[in-house]
Amino acid sequence: MEEYRSLIVLVSVVAYMAMCIGVGLWAMRRTKSTQDFFMAGRQLGIIVASVAVFSSTMSGWGFVGGPGLVYKMGTSSFWMVISTSIGMCITFFLLGKRLRLFAELREPISLPDAVTARYGSPTTSLLTAVAILLGVMGYLATQILAMATVLQSILADVSWIGLLSIQACVAISTAVLVFYCVTGGIIASVYTDLVQGIIMVIAAVLVLVAAITTVDGGMTGMSQTILADDPEAMSPWGTLGMIGCLSWYFIFVLGACGQPHVITKLMMTRRVEDARHMLPVSVVGYGITALLWIAIGLSMRALVLQGVHAELTNADDAASQFLQHYAHPILSGVVFAALLAAIMSTADSFLNIGAAAIVHDIPRALRGQSLHRELLWARTATVMIAVVAAGFALYTGDLVALLGAFGWSTFAAAIVPTVAIGFNWKRATPLACNVAIVSSLLLNFSLKLFEIELPHGFHGGAFSLLVSLTLFYVISVLSPPQPIASDIEAIMDL
Amino acid sequence: MKRWIPTILLVALWGVVLFILLTPESPNGHGFQHSRFVAMDQGGNGADRHESLFIAGWIFGSLLIACFVSLLLWGTKKKEHGLLFLVGGLIYEGIFGMLCFSYWKSLTDSNVAFIGPFPASVSWLLFGIWLIPAFFIGLYVFFYDRWIFPIESEQKFKMLVEQRSKN
Numbered sequence: 163m164e165e166y167r168s169l170i171v172l173v174s175v176v177a178y179m180a181m182c183i184g185v186g187l188w189a190m191r192r193t194k195s196t197q198d199f200f201m202a203g204r205q206l207g208i209i210v211a212s213v214a215v216f217s218s219t220m221s222g223w224g225f226v227g228g229p230g231l232v233y234k235m236g237t238s239s240f241w242m243v244i245s246t247s248i249g250m251c252i253t254f255f256l257l258g259k260r261l262r263l264f265a266e267l268r269e270p271i272s273l274p275d276a277v278t279a280r281y282g283s284p285t286t287s288l289l290t291a292v293a294i295l296l297g298v299m300g301y302l303a304t305q306i307l308a309m310a311t312v313l314q315s316i317l318a319d320v321s322w323i324g325l326l327s328i329q330a331c332v333a334i335s336t337a338v339l340v341f342y343c344v345t346g347g348i349i350a351s352v353y354t355d356l357v358q359g360i361i362m363v364i365a366a367v368l369v370l371v372a373a374i375t376t377v378d379g380g381m382t383g384m385s386q387t388i389l390a391d392d393p394e395a396m397s398p399w400g401t402l403g404m405i406g407c408l409s410w411y412f413i414f415v416l417g418a419c420g421q422p423h424v425i426t427k428l429m430m431t432r433r434v435e436d437a438r439h440m441l442p443v444s445v446v447g448y449g450i451t452a453l454l455w456i457a458i459g460l461s462m463r464a465l466v467l468q469g470v471h472a473e474l475t476n477a478d479d480a481a482s483q484f485l486q487h488y489a490h491p492i493l494s495g496v497v498f499a500a501l502l503a504a505i506m507s508t509a510d511s512f513l514n515i516g517a518a519a520i521v522h523d524i525p526r527a528l529r530g531q532s533l534h535r536e537l538l539w540a541r542t543a544t545v546m547i548a549v550v551a552a553g554f555a556l557y558t559g560d561l562v563a564l565l566g567a568f569g570w571s572t573f574a575a576a577i578v579p580t581v582a583i584g585f586n587w588k589r590a591t592p593l594a595c596n597v598a599i600v601s602s603l604l605l606n607f608s609l610k611l612f613e614i615e616l617p618h619g620f621h622g623g624a625f626s627l628l629v630s631l632t633l634f635y636v637i638s639v640l641s642p643p644q645p646i647a648s649d650i651e652a653i654m655d656l
Numbered sequence: 657m658k659r660w661i662p663t664i665l666l667v668a669l670w671g672v673v674l675f676i677l678l679t680p681e682s683p684n685g686h687g688f689q690h691s692r693f694v695a696m697d698q699g700g701n702g703a704d705r706h707e708s709l710f711i712a713g714w715i716f717g718s719l720l721i722a723c724f725v726s727l728l729l730w731g732t733k734k735k736e737h738g739l740l741f742l743v744g745g746l747i748y749e750g751i752f753g754m755l756c757f758s759y760w761k762s763l764t765d766s767n768v769a770f771i772g773p774f775p776a777s778v779s780w781l782l783f784g785i786w787l788i789p790a791f792f793i794g795l796y797v798f799f800y801d802r803w804i805f806p807i808e809s810e811q812k813f814k815m816l817v818e819q820r821s822k823n
Contacts, residue, residue, distance in 0.1 A: 235687065235697050237778055244786035248724055251789045254796060255731030259805050267817060381773035389768060389775060392690075394699020396774075397762065398755055398781045401687035401699040404706055404713040405676055412720055434810070438800040442793050449786075466693060477695040586730065617677055618709065619686030628673060632666055639659070652816055656733070656809040 167491035168319035174495030175316055178361070178502060179338045185354045189346025196536045199347030200271040200518050202430045206352060211431050212443035213359035214352040214507075218424050219246065219444075220362065220451045221301075222308045222505030226481050228452075232459020233466075234477040236388060238400025239459075241407045242414050243452045249418025250445050256582050257425055258437030263653045264585070265429035272518035273422045273581065276429070278526070279650055280585055283592035288527035289599040291519040293576035294422050296603070298516035299551055301569040305509040306548075307555040309335040312501055315482065332552050339506055340548045343513045344541045348430070351510040358503030359447060365500035366454040368493050369484075373457035376488045377464050384464040391467050406619025413624040417574030419582040423511035451504075454497075458484045517543040571623025575602030578627065579634035588654055591644045594637035602630040665723050672716045679708055703763045714756045721748050728792050732803040744791045751784035 193199050206214070231239035264270060268279040273294065278287040310331035318325045342350040374380040377387075389396040399407045419425060428437065462480040465471040471487065474480060481501075485494045521539040522532045533539045579598040584590035608614070609622035616622060646654070685705045690696035699705070706713070725745035729738055759777035762768045771779035796804065 234695060236699070237781070240778075240781060244781065247786055247789040248792075251792045251796070252724060252727050252731070255728045255792075255804075263813060266813075267820060382770070385770070385774050385778070392698045392700075393762070393768065394702050395697075396778060397699070397702060398759055398777045399699070399702075399706075401697040403686040403699065405709060405716070406686050408713060408717050408720065411717070415720070415724060434805055434813070435800065438797055438804070441796055445789065445793060463696065466696070473693050474695050617679075617681045617685075620673075620677060625673075628669060632670070635662060635666060649816055649820055653813065656805070656813055 167486075167494060168316075168321075170491045170495040171316055171498050172320050172323075174499045175313070175502060178499040181357060182338055182342050182354050182506065185357070186342025186345040186350045189342070189350035189353060192349050193345075193347045193537075196271055196522070196540060197269065198349060199537055199540050200514060200522075201265070202348045202352060204265060204430055205432055206427070206430045207432060208436050208439045209443065210352055210356050211427055211436065212440040213447060214355040214427050214511075215250075215424055215440065215444040216447035216451070217355045217359035217362060217504070217507040218427070218511045219250075219418070219421070219448055219508075220504055221508035222305055222312075222501060224452070224455055225362075225501045225504045226308065226312075226478055228455030229458035229462065229480040229484070230477040232456065233463045233474065233480040235402055236392070236395025236400035236463070237398060238402035238407055238410075240398075240400070240456065241410045243455055245411050245414035246418065246448050246452070247445050249415040250441065250448070252415065253419040253425060253428075253582075254437055254441040256419055256586055258428055258441065259434055259656075260585050260653075261425060261428045262431060262434045262437065263656065264650075266434070267649060267653060270429070272515065272523050273426055273577070274519065274523035274527070276585075277580060277595075279647070281590075281592040281595060281644070282647060283595075284527040284530070286580065286592045286595045286599075287523060289596055290577065290580060291523035291527060293572060293599050293603060294515055295519045295524075297422075297569045297572045297576075298512045298519070298547070299554060300572075302509055302512045302516065302547065302551040303555040304569075305505050305512070306332060306336055306339075306552050309339070309502060309505045309509070310555070312498065312505070316498060329556060332556060335502075336548050336552045339509055339513070340545055343510050343548075344544050347540070347544075348514045351507075351514055352427070352430070354510065355507045358500075358507040359451075361496065361500045361503045362451045362454075362507075363447060365493075365497045366451045366457075369489070369497060370453045370457045372489050372493060373461040373484070377461050378468075381460075384460045387464040387467050388460065395463070402619050406621065409619070409621040409624040413571060413574055413621050413627055416578055416582075416627060417570055417623070420574040420577035421570070422515050422573060422577060423508065425577075425581070426511075426515060454481075454500075461488075513544050513547055516547045520547070571606050571621075571626055572603065574623060575606060575626040575630040579631055583631075583634065586654070587638070588646060588651065589643060590634070590638045591641045593641050594634045597637055598630040598634035601633055602626050605629060661726055665719065665726065668719055669716075669723070672712055672719060676709060676712050676716065679712070682708070702759075710756070710760065714753070717752050717756070718749055721745065721752055724748075725792075732799075733806065733809065734803050737799070737803060740795060741792075744788070744795070747791065748785075748788050751780055751788055755780035755784065 264276045270276040274287045274291040277290045313335050314331040317323045377384050458481050517540050520543045526532050576599045580595040605626040682705045684700050687697040690698050729741040769776045
């Protein structure tokens with residue numbers, strides 16, 4: 163039975179990877195310019211763009227780390243899950259129309275390009291690109307490591323393959339990722355996101371059913387078991403407590419409109435009014451995939467407390483243990499494919515915006531023009547970033563964890579003021595943006611590097627965001643107003 | 657943007673955050689390792705660890721909700737429909753208030769009340785806080801062509817694009 167299960171999982175994963183390669187080849191024929199490579203020629207339909215938005219938001223961490231957090235802390239991480247619905251609302255209300263208008267009028271191929279159009283400041287654009295690049299390297303390295311770890315555990319269960327080294331697994335998984343990102347750019351990325359998103363939704367629904375039927379008494383049984391052991395773990399704050407949870411709510415809600423790999427997709431749609439329909443599709447899609455996070459986490463905690471399942475030595479094993487012991491082999495296959503899908507759908511977006519930062523944004527900010535033969539360099543940069551991130555993942559140990567952990571907070575504290583607020587507020591100045599970005603980078607890095615823990619479990623990223631928002635607002639109000647290009651000013655009035 | 661709204665919200669947020677950060681934390685205030693399972697945490701006594709900060713936490717959460725709803729209203733072009741956002745915001749605040757109330761009540765009751773498969777306070781979180789954005793999503797979808805991107809904005813934008821392509 164175990165060999166049969168392993169084989170099904172392997173076949174599902176191989177089929178999924180073959181699909182990614184196929185999409186890459188198909189998208190290569192549609193990628194003729196840098197606009198196509200980075201912006202999909204602004205031709206994405208509502209469904210494709212919506213699924214790309216939610217599947218990029220739900221990373222592999224959500225599929226592995228999420229259930230692990232519920233296992234470890236009870237309901238605390240529910241605040242991360244529920245933050246996405248209001249977070250996406252704020253993102254679309256503030257940026258859904260605005261970024262798309264910028265995209266059509268000025269034809270930017272990246273977020274820092276749009277920042278240049280808004281503020282007319284190469285320094286602000288450079289700092290935005292640097293913040294993006296730093297966040298991308300950290301996030302991408304953790305995604306590659308997660309992808310390789312998953313692949314290694316899948317292959318280890320197949321007797322005729324055995325245990326491959328982590329280096330070999332990094333090479334295989336990165337090769338597939340790089341292949342479709344290099345050949346098809348963002349077009350391949352969003353169309354694989356579409357398939358990946360659908361797989362994730364199906365997997366989440368099936369896992370929810372499996373979890374409910376596995377534990378005696380279903381969801382109520384899980385709640386009662388956890389409650390009987392520790393009432394706080396089944397309270398709205400989990401074991402983390404009220405203040406920690408609310409600080410998570412703050413950083414994950416507002417941080418949603420600062421995630422460059424997500425908001426860049428708002429510039430890629432065919433029509434301005436597509437945002438109207440994308441919002442509900444993205445929110446519902448994410449909501450369904452998040453059921454896996456909740457269902458596996460609660461059921462594994464309950465099963466261990468009931469003595470049905472052996473104790474876990476590592477909370478992050480919750481998802482794989484559940485699939486191995488309580489899911490039908492075919493469901494395991496679907497979920498493992500979904501897991502790789504969740505990782506890849508986020509990683510490909512990072513590769514794309516990272517390549518844009520290197521070949522387009524930073525050269526433009528420094529020398530006033532981008533590189534010649536930009537499409538060729540974009541493909542080269544995609545390979546380079548993936549290789550560096552893979553090396554980073556394998557050989558820098560704690561640094562990866564450090565960068566990965568501060569990724570969301572960095573994006574949030576650096577980009578929310580500059581883009582989400584500044585693109586809607588004419589009084590915002592480049593100086594305020596520069597100070598907000600630099601302060602957020604320094605603060606986030608310092609808190610992580612020196613392992614400073616704030617009291618009551620208050621999230622360091624939430625504190626950084628509050629500081630950068632305040633600096634941005636106060637400096638904007640106090641510094642003299644800056645001229646804005648007339649066309650940009652006109653679309654800020656719309 | 658009316659400057660007094662963000663000013664008040666930021667000052668209030670800083671006030672409550674500083675109060676929270678400067679309040680001494682009870683031992684194991686944000687969880688500790690489970691007595692039997694190594695990879696699991698426990699929360700301990702809810703009343704003990706939340707007593708000094710429960711009101712501050714409730715104000716912090718309420719301020720966050722006020723910020724979120726203000727940002728949503730700010731993202732609309734026509735502010736005269738602010739009443740609907742006010743109603744949505746009040747429902748949102750009400751749900752958060754019920755969540756806090758039912759949690760506090762559960763600390764003193766011997767039997768924890770359930771709504772559906774979860775304790776009442778968790779149900780307020782999952783079925784209330786998680787789902788209330790549906791109200792704002794509805795506003796976005798139904799009033800997009802009136803509040804977000806009305807026809808006159810669309811026409812002005814077309815003219816801008818044409819003008820730019822001529823230049």
